[in-house]
Amino acid sequence: MTYRCNARCTMCNRYKAPSKAEEEISIETIKKLPRMYFTNITGGEPFIRTDLKELVRELYRKSDRIVISTNGFFTDRIIDLCKEFPQIGIRISIEGLERTNNEIRGLDNGYQRGYTTLRKLREMGMKDVGFGMTVQDRNASDLVPLYEISNELGMEFATASLHNSFYFVETKNIIKDRPVVAKNFENLVNRLLASNSPKKWFRAYFNHGLINYIYAQKRLLPCDMSFDTFFIDPYGDVMPCNGTKDKEVMGNLTRQTWEELWNSPQADEIRKKVRCCNRNCWMIGSVSPAMHKYILRVIPWVISHKAKSLLGMKYSMYELDICRKYRDGKVSKEELDKCSTCDINAVVSDGLSQDT
């Protein structure tokens, strides 16, 4: 919705390359979107837009389910929107316990604001609310404690790890101590598998995939972004996703109709690029559709690991070949770093509009 942001996160430079309010996606452009099964509204900070409620109202004509990712700072605006749309999902980014969160997000009282917003939403009876955490070296030890807090509050708990792309205006994000961060994910996977919620068992698989990702390995599932899922930026540019190094534009919805754009030769060219994309990212936006589509590849993992958990056997990150190889010194940190998307010499792309 916007590339403006009030936070100053260490892993995202988007706040340094904001969009201008007057060029951000309009209701007219939103009206051209096709019917959608699911929409994630993100930014920047989406609640910076004072017309967000009107945009959401329009989106509900198109989309069965909507989730907004926010830093939770604008409590009053969030509550006001949720009064009109109590069915909406809200994910508040909290990067750790209080001190770590505020250091990573660069918001002095960010944790208290985010946490207060979550609590108020809960008190209002909102069902689909939760935390979103980007796990990295600095906050990995807070992963399980934060999960426990979300659990006690009966909230969702969404995880991610560091990525580089035009969207984050970043090329240098990387996990430095992979085994330590992976160990915390391993603990989380075991907690999730021990629960009685099938949804959490699938989340365990997602987090298992995050361990695979931070070891810079091939995605566990194919990526079909641009075939059945897309990302639209504040300028109306439609792209496969927000994980590429530079903008890979299929067309522009401000200037074109949806049918023109989606069926264009340019869109097909981008689809060819997706087929050989080697970025191997593992973000919920591209993994969730893949988990639904390739469910038969996921279910055996979920059933076998839940069964093991019931028998008291723990999940281990060393079931991934790469974790064993790294532990046994058969692959070095430098080799893994080279396979990752971190490139300290790369030119950073900010993906801002070329028209302005």
Ligand code: SF4
């Ligand atoms: S792997 Fe998929 S989601 Fe990631 S950058 Fe490539 S096309 Fe985008």
